[in-house]
Every structure is written in structure tokens, then in C-alpha cells.
Amino acid sequence: MDIVREPKIQWLNYKWIFICLSLLLSFLGAASLVTRAMPRWESGMGPVQGVIFGLNLGVDFTGGTLVYVKFAQTPELERVRRSLTEGGLRPEEVTRFDDESKNQLQIRMAQIETDKADNLTAQSRTLFETLRQEFDSQKMGEGRLDLNNVSRSELIAKLREADSAAAPEDESLTETQRRYQEQADRLIGARTQLGGVFSDPSQLQDLDLEESVRKALDERFYLGSFSLLSVESVGPKVGQELADRAFWAVLFSLGGVLVYIGLRFQLVFGMAAIIALFHDVFITVGFFSLLHKEISLTVIAALLTLVGYSINDTIVIFDRVRENVREMRTKDLESVINLSINQTLNRTILTSGMTFLAVFALYLLGGQVLNGFSFALVVGIIIGTYSSIAIASPVVVWWQAYRENRKAGA
Amino acid sequence: MKKNLQIRLLVIVALAAVSAISFWMQGINLGLDLQGGIHLVLQVETQEALTEEVNQVRDRLEAVLQDEQIPFSQATVDDELRIEIRGVPADRSRDARRALETSAVNWTLRSQPGENGVDFILEIMAAARKALLDLTVRQVREIIQNRVDQYGVAEPSISVYGSGDVQDQIILELPGVEDFDRVIDIIQNTAKLELKMVHPDGPREFESEAAARAAFSGGFPDDQYEIVRLRDRTTGPEPRYMVVRKAAAITGQHLKNAFRSEDPLTGASEVSFFLNSEGVQLFSDVTGRNVGGYLAIVLDGEIRSAPRIESKINTESARITGNFTADEADDLALVLRSGALPASIVILENRSVGPSLGLDSIRSGVSASLLGLVLVVVGMLVVYRFSGVNAVICLVLNLVFLLGALAYLGAALTLPGIAGIILTIGMAVDANILIFERIKEELRRRKGVNSAVDDGFNKVFSTIIDTNTTTLVAAAFLFQFGTGPIRGFAVTLAIGLLANLFTATFVSKTLFRVILGQLKVERLSI
Numbered sequence: 001m002d003i004v005r006e007p008k009i010q011w012l013n014y015k016w017i018f019i020c021l022s023l024l025l026s027f028l029g030a031a032s033l034v035t036r037a038m039p040r041w042e043s044g045m046g047p048v049q050g051v052i053f054g055l056n057l058g059v060d061f062t063g064g065t066l067v068y069v070k071f072a073q074t075p076e077l078e079r080v081r082r083s084l085t086e087g088g089l090r091p092e093e094v095t096r097f098d099d100e101s102k103n104q105l106q107i108r109m110a111q112i113e114t115d116k117a118d119n120l121t122a123q124s125r126t127l128f129e130t131l132r133q134e135f136d137s138q139k140m141g142e143g144r145l146d147l148n149n150v151s152r153s154e155l156i157a158k159l160r161e162a163d164s165a166a167a168p169e170d171e172s173l174t175e176t177q178r179r180y181q182e183q184a185d186r187l188i189g190a191r192t193q194l195g196g197v198f199s200d201p202s203q204l205q206d207l208d209l210e211e212s213v214r215k216a217l218d219e220r221f222y223l224g225s226f227s228l229l230s231v232e233s234v235g236p237k238v239g240q241e242l243a244d245r246a247f248w249a250v251l252f253s254l255g256g257v258l259v260y261i262g263l264r265f266q267l268v269f270g271m272a273a274i275i276a277l278f279h280d281v282f283i284t285v286g287f288f289s290l291l292h293k294e295i296s297l298t299v300i301a302a303l304l305t306l307v308g309y310s311i312n313d314t315i316v317i318f319d320r321v322r323e324n325v326r327e328m329r330t331k332d333l334e335s336v337i338n339l340s341i342n343q344t345l346n347r348t349i350l351t352s353g354m355t356f357l358a359v360f361a362l363y364l365l366g367g368q369v370l371n372g373f374s375f376a377l378v379v380g381i382i383i384g385t386y387s388s389i390a391i392a393s394p395v396v397v398w399w400q401a402y403r404e405n406r407k408a409g410a
Numbered sequence: 411m412k413k414n415l416q417i418r419l420l421v422i423v424a425l426a427a428v429s430a431i432s433f434w435m436q437g438i439n440l441g442l443d444l445q446g447g448i449h450l451v452l453q454v455e456t457q458e459a460l461t462e463e464v465n466q467v468r469d470r471l472e473a474v475l476q477d478e479q480i481p482f483s484q485a486t487v488d489d490e491l492r493i494e495i496r497g498v499p500a501d502r503s504r505d506a507r508r509a510l511e512t513s514a515v516n517w518t519l520r521s522q523p524g525e526n527g528v529d530f531i532l533e534i535m536a537a538a539r540k541a542l543l544d545l546t547v548r549q550v551r552e553i554i555q556n557r558v559d560q561y562g563v564a565e566p567s568i569s570v571y572g573s574g575d576v577q578d579q580i581i582l583e584l585p586g587v588e589d590f591d592r593v594i595d596i597i598q599n600t601a602k603l604e605l606k607m608v609h610p611d612g613p614r615e616f617e618s619e620a621a622a623r624a625a626f627s628g629g630f631p632d633d634q635y636e637i638v639r640l641r642d643r644t645t646g647p648e649p650r651y652m653v654v655r656k657a658a659a660i661t662g663q664h665l666k667n668a669f670r671s672e673d674p675l676t677g678a679s680e681v682s683f684f685l686n687s688e689g690v691q692l693f694s695d696v697t698g699r700n701v702g703g704y705l706a707i708v709l710d711g712e713i714r715s716a717p718r719i720e721s722k723i724n725t726e727s728a729r730i731t732g733n734f735t736a737d738e739a740d741d742l743a744l745v746l747r748s749g750a751l752p753a754s755i756v757i758l759e760n761r762s763v764g765p766s767l768g769l770d771s772i773r774s775g776v777s778a779s780l781l782g783l784v785l786v787v788v789g790m791l792v793v794y795r796f797s798g799v800n801a802v803i804c805l806v807l808n809l810v811f812l813l814g815a816l817a818y819l820g821a822a823l824t825l826p827g828i829a830g831i832i833l834t835i836g837m838a839v840d841a842n843i844l845i846f847e848r849i850k851e852e853l854r855r856r857k858g859v860n861s862a863v864d865d866g867f868n869k870v871f872s873t874i875i876d877t878n879t880t881t882l883v884a885a886a887f888l889f890q891f892g893t894g895p896i897r898g899f900a901v902t903l904a905i906g907l908l909a910n911l912f913t914a915t916f917v918s919k920t921l922f923r924v925i926l927g928q929l930k931v932e933r934l935s936i
Contacts, residue, residue: 151592194766230767232760344847360785
């Protein structure tokens with residue numbers, strides 16, 4: 001099956017349309033970067049900081065704390081935000097995370113300036129205590145433990161303590177320990193399967209638990225309203241370091257690809273490929289700014305992958321151009337390029353299309369943690385495919401024309 | 411069947427079998443983001459150890475000069491950790507120089523005329539400084555390793571890294587740990603234990619530092635006594651202060667062992683520690699000389715308790731009380747056993763993931779992978795019909811190789827790594843497409859099936875090398891740049907690309923040869 005049967009499109013006739021479209025997209029991205037950076041702009045800042053401020057950088061780069069919390073019931077965002085602020089924290093973003101039915105919140109907090117060296121961990125602890133006071137102050141007390149936040153070792157210890165009398169007399173200590181470990185594993189395992197929280201005591205009914213354990217659960221535990229799923233705290237120093245490294249990694253990989261292409265092709269093709277590559281990365285980043293999507297470490301990973309991948313179509317086309325130039329020396333470069341694009345059009349569409357399908361599956365089902373990553377690739381693959389035809393090829397033609405003009409002039 | 415073809419098939423089957431066995435036997439390690447656990451980046455405050463060392467050298471030099479009866483006006487440490495010994499009379503400066511040179515070997519010594527006599531300035535040599543800082547980091551690493559092992563983490567990974575002259579950061583990965591806060595406390599606890607005599611005069615406790623200072627009207631000698639906060643939960647939340655001698659009578663170095671014990675009367679948890687023979691001797695000396703006085707137990711710069719010395723004590727054990735829970739007492743005993751950190755550590759980065767979030771990620775990762783696989787397989791079969799089967803076999807083999815290599819290398823599969831697998835699924839067929847399209851093109855030029863297939867592979871080979879190389883270059887930079895999860899992605903991507911190079915050129919070609927050579931197919935379904 002052919003996607004397009006023997007196309008005869010004069011691609012380069014449309015180059016101005018392509019250029020305008022690309023400029024428009026670049027301009028939109030740039031405009032968004034500038035407008036978003038403006039309020040935070042201070043005199044004396046360079047353009048690099050401008051770009052950075054125009055993006056919604058994640059805690060990986062800005063420093064701060066990102067916490068995922070799962071609630072037993074649908075949480076009120078406003079109440080969470082208010083209680084955290086009252087607790088002395090600086091919640092920057094409190095948003096729902098993933099499926100609404102999962103009752104999960106993503107809370108992003110700015111670094112609090114204190115002189116205490118360990119304030120990185122202090123923040124998540126304060127957050128936990130604050131939320132506990134806000135939501136569970138009624139349930140706490142009398143030495144009861146929160147079954148939704150208890151750790152395995154705490155649970156085993158508490159169950160044993162509750163049940164020291166009930167254990168059969170002839171049972172050895174290690175056997176008792178093993179019995180409770182098993183019971184605790186059942187509880188923790190069920191909690192994990194439920195996504196981290198028992199929302200209702202009835203969820204305990206179906207578990208295969210001993211009577212004494214059930215009694216202990218009734219008397220000494222309560223079901224808290226929430227549980228911390230994960231905590232990511234990044235200090236400002238590491239954040240700055242990661243941001244620097246990300247920046248250089250993107251730049252170096254562009255350089256590395258340039259060197260490789262330069263070795264394999266003439267310089268003209270190398271430059272054209274790199275210009276297209278910059279174009280792809282810039283427009284993709286622009287989309288992140290436009291949609292205010294967060295840039296995390298994994299998004300940087302996606303951008304780097306894009307650098308390596310989106311050049312592939314360009315290579316395929318240029319390889320064909322080189323082959324055709326060798327075979328038919330008479331034709332002018334423009335028609336050779338048109339012919340080469342047409343000859344490779346099917347594979348360009350298919351290779352990008354198949355990768356797109358896979359990445360799109362990731363975008364649909366991959367979960368919210370990978371959302372930024374797959375979004376970058378979804379956008380990047382489309383832009384990258386387009387640019388190898390629409391940007392890289394005209395650049396080669398222009399460059400060649402410019403050189404010939406100079407030769408003729410000289 | 412031609413011999414060459416047999417060998418080719420054998421190679422493929424053998425590689426697939428090795429990969430499958432490797433996957434079967436070793437399984438895939440899950441990264442911290444999938445199985446849950448703690449990832450910490452710690453900064454060792456090496457400067458503290460240096461400051462401590464410089465101060466000790468200063469004390470030593472002071473003592474040496476006093477022993478030799480060489481007068482001087484003052485011996486101080488300046489902001490840049492230089493030791494300045496001022497005011498040595500000119501006629502003794504030669505003696506002073508000799509004494510200083512022999513007792514501070516790795517130090518540079520300068521002298522200059524000062525206000526009253528000769529001033530000496532000592533600075534630690536760069537090599538000795540670096541050696542000391544490296545040693546500090548190494549000690550911290552060992553102590554943390556020790557603590558983590560004692561706490562009982564299955565497969566901890568500890569590595570030292572850093573970009574500067576001294577590698578002073580420690581990356582710690584603790585898979586499967588749930589008690590985030592507790593473990594972080596254990597690691598970060600300096601656990602510096604000191605026993606110090608309380609100032610014999612005046613009341614024992616004060617409500618503020620100022621009150622303590624005022625009580626000793628005219629002040630107490632600052633270089634011998636200091637004010638330390640009292641942290642005793644039995645006295646309530648109000649802070650209390652005590653004046654104690656700066657020099658510790660006994661330190662954690664004299665400790666032999668420590669464990670949680672229970673007060674025989676109240677049953678409250680406390681920590682018992684045991685002194686080594688030198689410690690017992692010191693303990694007996696200090697208690698013998700100070701009967702009726704108070705001995706403060708100072709932990710990390712805070713007094714835990716200050717019992718009265720009733721009589722000379724000869725035993726080797728002592729207790730730290732203070733309203734501990736059982737876990738707290740266990741943890742304190744653990745850190746005391748493992749020794750005090752020579753410098754404190756600051757947490758630069760903390761990523762703690764519970765098991766349920768990882769489980770959720772795995773579920774979505776697996777369903778996304780399956781959907782991606784189905785879409786690509788259906789796509790290839792629709793477009794290339796029977797030749798699509800060839801590509802699908804390559805794709806499946808590619809995944810088998812990838813999983814086998816991940817298992818063999820023991821590389822951890824992270825969430826971005828799963829994304830890398832999905833990406834591999836999408837990119838794996840790219841090379842097949844390039845080849846198939848070229849074959850179709852050659853067929854259109856009325857070439858025979860055999861030569862069309864051969865030309866298809868040969869003409870596209872360099873293109874495939876090019877495209878794979880550029881992506882590999884990007885993956886290499888990614889590996890260089892990333893930590894943890896990102897590296898997992900880079901590794902997955904790189905292995906996927908290499909496997910892809912093999913399946914697309916070698917495996918696919920072999921399959922075509924089987925079809926064309928053995929099955930004598932005249933028309934290719936492509």
C-alpha cells in the first residue's frame with residue numbers, strides 16, 4: 001500500500017507559505033515567552049533568563065517542593081490552599097492530578113527561606129502536619145495511628161503491641177513476628193493496590209485478616225483523609241545546576257549532531273539540517289510556553305530525543321538528494337530536491353507516522369507524570385517532519401544560490 | 411538450505427534465547443520511581459571538618475609553645491582558616507619557628523615583623539587540605555553506609571560525586587523504603603556525643619542566654635565555658651540553658667556500643683551506651699574529681715540531661731534519658747553505634763516515592779506500551795501486508811533484545827525508561843520502512859525480486875546508520891546530563907537503537923532470504 005502514489009509535488013514552489021507558517025509559529029512562541037517573562041523581568045537580565053522566565057519551569061529547575069497527595073474524598077482545592085498558607089507554607093500551585101476520580105492533588109510549593117540547613121525536608125513535614133490538623137484533627141488522639149499513612153514497620157509494631165495477650169502461648173517470638181508481618185503486608189498491599197488510601201472502612205472487610213487484627217484496627221487506628229504519595233524537594237543549588245546542565249546538554253547535542261552531519265554531508269546540508277532542528281526545538285518549547293505546560297527533567301529528555309530523532313527525515317531526504325545529484329548532473333538543484341522529497345515522501349510519512357502512533361499512545365494512556373514528555377514528542381515529531389521538507393530543503397537551495405552568486409560576482 | 415543462511419538463523423535464535431534467558435533469570439530491576447523509595451543528594455559540609463582540624467592544630471601549637479616556654483601574645487584562626495601566632499619576642503623567633511615547623515608538618519609557615527615582636531602565619535598546604543576533605547567525605551560515606559545497613563535497606567546504592575576539586579556530594583538511593591522522614595533523620599543525624607562538666611558555680615539552668623551570661627557577673631572565661639541549650643521534654647517547651655565547659659570530658663570516640671534499653675522503674679525507653687577502656691578511665695577520673703557536680707550529656711550541641719555525680723563511677727555504661735519513643739531510642743542507638751559524622755550534611759535534593767504511585771505509573775506505562783505496540787503492528791500489516799509480518803517479527807525481537815539487555819546490565823527500569831521502550835517500538839519500524847520503500851521503488855524499476863531486495867538493503871544501509879547515530883549522539887548527551895530516571899531513559903533508548911540496527915539490517919534481510927530463497931516466492935507482498 002502506498003500512502004501517496006508517485007507524488008509530483010513542486011514543494012519548493014510553496015516555500016514562502018512554509019516560511020510564513022514557521023515564522024508565525026516561532027513568533028507565537030516568542031511572543032508568549034516575552035509576555036510571560038515581562039512581569040518578572042528586571043533590568044540587567046540577559047536573553048537566556050528571559051527565555052527561562054517565559055517558561056513554566058518545574059521544581060527540578062526552580063527548586064522547591066512538589067508533593068502528590070491522594071485524598072479519600074474529593075478534596076476542596078481552596079481549603080487545601082488556605083490551610084497550607086495558614087501553616088506558613090507558600091503553595092504556588094494546587095491542582096488536580098490525573099483522573100478526577102482518583103482524588104489526587106499536585107501541590108507545588110516555593111522554597112521557604114530559612115537559615116535552617118534541613119528546611120528541604122522540613123517543608124514536606126510541615127505540609128503533612130498542616131493537612132493532618134486541617135482534615136483529621138477530629139479523628140486523631142488517644143494514641144491512634146493513621147492507617148493510611150502508617151508504614152509497614154510501624155504497623156507491625158502496633159499490631160503486636162495491641163495483641164500481646166492474644167498471641168498463643170506456645171508460639172515463638174519469631175513466629176508471632178512473622179504472623180504479624182504477613183497481616184501487615186496484606187493491609188499495606190491492599191492499600192497500595194487502592195492507590196495509597198483506604199477511603200472507607202468497608203474496604204477492609206474483604207481482606208483476609210485475623211479477628212484480633214480487626215479488633216486492633218478498630219481500637220487503635222483510624223482512616224486518615226489523605227496520604228502523601230510522593231515528595232520531591234529540590235534545593236535551589238541543585239535546581240540551578242540542573243537547569244545549567246539541561247541547557248548545555250541541549251546545546252551540546254545540537255553541536256554533536258552538527259559535527260556528525262558535517263562529517264557525513266557537505267556543510268550546506270549540515271547547516272540546513274541544524275537550522276531545521278533549532279526550528280523544531282524552538283517551536284516545541286514555544287508550545288510549552290503558550291500552553292503554560294510545565295518543563296520538567298523528562299521534558300528536557302524529550303527535547304534531546306527530538307534533537308536526535310527529528311533530524312532523521314532530513315537525513316533521508318538529503319541522502320536521496322546526494323544520490324540524485326550524482327546520477328543526474330544536468331538538472332538544477334531545485335528540481336532534484338523536489339524529486340527527492342517526492343521519492344522519499346512515503347517513507348517520511350510512514351516513519352514519522354509509526355513513531356507518532358507509539359508516542360500518541362503514550363500521550364493518551366501514559367499517565368500524567370509522562371504527559372509533558374509525550375506532549376513534547378507529539379508536537380516535536382509533527383514539526384520535525386514538516387520542517388525537513390519545509391525548512392531544511394529551501395535553506396539548501398538558498399545557500400547554494402547564494403554561493404553561486406558570489407562565485408559569479410567574483 | 412544454504413550454509414550461510416543457516417548460520418544467520420542460528421545467530422538470531424541464539425541471541426534471542428540468550429536475551430530471553432537473561433530476562434527470565436535476572437528479571438528487570440525497577441527504578442525508585444516505579445517501586446518506591448528514596449533518592450537523596452547530600453552535600454557534605456567539608457568546611458566544618460576543616461575548621462575543626464584547624465582549631466585543633468591551633469590548640470596543639472599553643473600547647474607546644476607553652477611547653478617550650480616561648481611567650482606570644484595571641485594565637486588565633488582568621489576567616490580564611492589561617493593560624494596567626496602574634497607577638498613572639500624577636501630573640502625567641504628561631505625557637506618558635508623550629509617548634510612550629512616540627513608540630514605542623516603539612517603547613518606553610520611565614521613570619522613577618524609585627525607590633526610587638528614577630529608574627530607567624532600558618533596555612534594548610536593545598537594537598538593536605540584536599541586529602542583532609544576527601545577523607546571527610548569518605549568517612550561520611552562509610553558512616554551513612556553503616557547506618558543504612560543497620561536500618562536494613564535491601565539494596566542501597568551510595569556514590570560520591572561532585573564537580574569541584576573535591577567530590578563532596580553523595581547520592582543515596584534506597585529502594586523500597588517507606589518511612590521517609592525516619593530514614594532521613596537517621597542519615598542526617600550528626601550524632602556527636604559529648605559529656606561536659608557543668609560550671610560549678612551558680613544555678614544550673616537559665617531561662618535565656620542573656621540570663622546565663624548575667625549570672626556570671628563580669629562574664630565567665632569565654633574560651634573555657636560556653637552556653638548550651640537544654641532539650642529535655644520533661645521540662646516543657648520553654649528553652650533552658652546551661653553553662654558547661656567547652657572541652658568535652660568524654661566524646662563519642664570513646665563509645666564502644668549503644669542500644670535501646672528500658673528504665674527499670676518507669677519502663678520508659680532510653681539509650682544505654684558503653685564506653686571503651688580509655689573512656690572508662692576518663693569517666694572514672696572526671697567523676698572522681700567532680701563528686702557533687704553535674705555532668706551534661708550533650709548530643710549534637712544540645713544537652714539531653716545533666717545528672718548529678720553522686721560518687722566516682724567506675725562502670726562502663728551510662729544512659730541517655732529523655733522521653734523517647736521506642737523507635738526514637740532505637741534510631742539514636744543506631745546512629746551512636748555507627749559513629750558521629752565528621753561534618754554535617756545538607757540535603758540538596760530529596761525524591762521520595764511511595765509504592766502506590768509507582769504501581770499506578772507501571773499500570774499506565776504497560777497499557778500505553780500495549781496500545782502503542784498494537785497500533786504500530788496493525789499499521790505495519792496494513793501498509794506492507796506479508797512483508798509487514800517481517801517487520802513485526804523484527805519489532806518483537808527488538809523488544810526481546812532490549813529487555814534481555816536491560817536485565818543483563820542490571821539497569822533499572824524507570825518511568826521515563828518505559829517511555830523509552832514505547833519510543834523504541836515506534837522507531838524500531840522506521841528502518842524497516844526505509845528498506846521496504848526502497849525495495850518497492852526498485853521493484854517499480856522492473857528489477858527482479860532478488861536484486862530489488864538486495865539493492866533495497868544496500869542502498870539504505872548508510873542512511874540507517876546515519877539516522878541511528880544522530881539519535882545515539884543525543885542519547886549519549888542525555889546520559890551525561892541526567893541522573894536516575896533520565897539515565898534510565900537514555901540507556902533504554904540507546905539499547906533499543908542498537909538492537910534496532912541489528913534487527914532491521916540483519917534479521918529482516920535473513921527473513922527475506924528465507925522467503926525468497928527457500929520458499930521460492932516470485933512476487934513479494936509488500
